[in-house]
Amino acid sequence: MNSDRTGKAHGCAHAARARNRECCVREFPDRHVPVSITGRGSVRSDMTPTVRTTFRCADSHSAIVRVVLPIVLCLCFALPACGAGRAECRSVPSKILARAVAYCVLLPPSYDLAKTRRYPVVYFLHGLGQNEQALLDSGGWNLIQDLWDQKQIGEFLIVAPDGGRSFFINSRDGAQRYEDFFVKEFLPFIESHYRLSAGRRNRGISGVSMGGYGALHLALGHPELFGSVSAHSAALINKLPQGNLDSASAQAISRALGGAFGTPFDRAFWDRNSPFTLARNGPRPTGLRIYFDCGTEDDFGFNRGAQAFHDLLVSRKIPHEFHLYPGRHDLSYFAEHLPESFEFQSRAFGLTAVGK
Numbered sequence: 001m002n003s004d005r006t007g008k009a010h011g012c013a014h015a016a017r018a019r020n021r022e023c024c025v026r027e028f029p030d031r032h033v034p035v036s037i038t039g040r041g042s043v044r045s046d047m048t049p050t051v052r053t054t055f056r057c058a059d060s061h062s063a064i065v066r067v068v069l070p071i072v073l074c075l076c077f078a079l080p081a082c083g084a085g086r087a088e089c090r091s092v093p094s095k096i097l098a099r100a101v102a103y104c105v106l107l108p109p110s111y112d113l114a115k116t117r118r119y120p121v122v123y124f125l126h127g128l129g130q131n132e133q134a135l136l137d138s139g140g141w142n143l144i145q146d147l148w149d150q151k152q153i154g155e156f157l158i159v160a161p162d163g164g165r166s167f168f169i170n171s172r173d174g175a176q177r178y179e180d181f182f183v184k185e186f187l188p189f190i191e192s193h194y195r196l197s198a199g200r201r202n203r204g205i206s207g208v209s210m211g212g213y214g215a216l217h218l219a220l221g222h223p224e225l226f227g228s229v230s231a232h233s234a235a236l237i238n239k240l241p242q243g244n245l246d247s248a249s250a251q252a253i254s255r256a257l258g259g260a261f262g263t264p265f266d267r268a269f270w271d272r273n274s275p276f277t278l279a280r281n282g283p284r285p286t287g288l289r290i291y292f293d294c295g296t297e298d299d300f301g302f303n304r305g306a307q308a309f310h311d312l313l314v315s316r317k318i319p320h321e322f323h324l325y326p327g328r329h330d331l332s333y334f335a336e337h338l339p340e341s342f343e344f345q346s347r348a349f350g351l352t353a354v355g356k
Contacts, residue, residue, distance in 0.1 A: 085109045085145060087136060092161075092189045096181040102162040103186075104132045105194065106141065108155035109148055118195045120156040120202040120349040122342070123187075125168055125211030128235075132162040134208075138331055143338060153342050154351020156204075159190055165260065167235075168207075168214025172262035172269045183222060200287075204228035204345045208334050209302075210235055212292065213275065216309075220278035223285040228348035230291040230341035233298055233329050236305030238276055240267055279312055290320035291344040293337055295327030302329065 085108050091100040108119065126134035135141055135158070147153045166178040187203075196202065205226050207215035212234025219229035261270045271277055279285075290313070294306035303324060310322040321344065327333035346352045 085111070085148060087141060089133065089136075092186060094181050094185050096177050096185055101181065101186070102132045103190075104136060104160050105190070106135065106144060106158040106160075107194075108157065110155055111157075111195075116195075118197040120204070120345075120351070121190070121194075121196050122156060122158050122204040122206050122345050123215075124158050124160040125163055125205070125207030125214045126160060127207075127209035127211055128165060131164075132160045135160055139335065140338060143335065144342065147339055147342060152339065152352070153346035154349060156346070156349060156351065157194060157196065158342075159194075161186055163211065163214065165210075165257070166214075167210055167217075167257065167260045167273075169217060169260060169273050171260045172266050173259075176260070179218065179221075182218065183225070187225070199227075200225055201227040202349060204230070204348060206230040206341050206345065207234070208232045208338075209329065212236075216275040216292070217273060217278065219288060219290075220275055220282060220285055223283070223288050227287060228289040228291075228345055230344050232292070232334055232337055232341060233294050233302055234275075234292055234306065234309075235300070236275065236294075236302055236309050238305050238308035240270065276309060276312060279309070279316065279318065284316070284318060289344075289348045290318070291322075291341055292320070293323040293325055293340065295329060295333045296324050297326070297328045299329040 085106060087104055087106045089102065089104040091102045093100050110117065111119070124135060126132065130137075135144070144153075144158065148155065161182070163178060164176075166176055168178055168182060170177045170179045190196070200223075203226055205215045205219050206229065207213070208231070212231030213236065215229050215231050216234055216236075219226045257265065261273075292306060292309070294303045296303055306322070306324065310320070313320045313322075323340075325333070325337060327336065343352065
């Protein structure tokens with residue numbers, strides 16, 4: 001995931017980021033306390049602008065350069081790199097869920113400098129057992145910084161809410177109306193608090209595993225809201241085992257799925273919310289760009305669901321991009337292929353050439 005870097009100044013910045021990466025804070029404070037992260041993971045709680053230093057060299061001032069350059073290099077290693085993006089972790093109050101919901105937002109390099117510029121946004125949904133800090137905890141933040149540095153993606157915001165074990169749907173018992181919260185409260189809150197471009201073509205959604213399921217469910221269920229959707233190793237199951245589940249099996253599935261689909265597990269409710277059902281019976285998602293991939297050795301067999309979902313979209317003549325790659329259902333697979341979905345989203349926003 002690394003590319004060749006040329007130029008002394010660029011090398012200095014890369015070294016500075018590497019140093020920041022070594023010193024990054026591994027444990028975050030209370031998730032509901034606002035924090036700001038600059039460069040490659042260094043935490044700032046004061047939200048003050050990052051100090052940026054620039055210098056110019058001239059042959060006639062070589063003596064000065066010999067004195068000043070070491071100082072600047074020290075600053076280069078001590079401070080976040082020039083033009084680095086940053087992350088904020090905050091929370092949004094929810095009347096629907098009757099609690100605050102934590103989220104992290106990754107801001108692109110120019111966000112603090114171009115005060116009037118507006119940006120597209122990708123909503124990133126985490127996997128089961130993770131939270132809003134999944135990208136920060138797993139090294140995804142460094143990966144995204146590299147993509148920005150190498151100009152492989154354009155600049156857009158990435159917003160990751162805490163979805164708990166909700167599968168990002170309204171739960172069977174009605175106690176956790178996460179989908180309603182996301183559509184009616186979370187999107188309006190984010191888009192009124194950050195400088196975002198208006199319209200569905202500037203709004204994408206993405207996710208991994210449980211979050212991949214949620215991304216496809218929300219995009220197909222609300223195609224008027226999203227212009228693009230991408231998913232890695234989405235929890236896609238075309239057909240559950242036939243026959244009635246015994247009580248023990250239903251309870252076990254319910255625990256594994258976090259109770260979102262009923263306790264005990266409700267097969268009919270699962271089917272109603274399935275991306276398969278939405279793609280098969282819903283209106284054609286005109287203008288929605290779709291990308292998904294999965295590992296051929298996925299530990300949960302989601303590769304078979306991904307292939308079946310591809311076959312369904314082909315049968316309905318719904319345009320999409322689909323890949324099966326070697327790999328399992330693990331962080332290694334996600335880290336290797338996460339850049340592809342962000343590059344896909346960047347192309348969907350018109351920020352990078354289609355062939356790039």
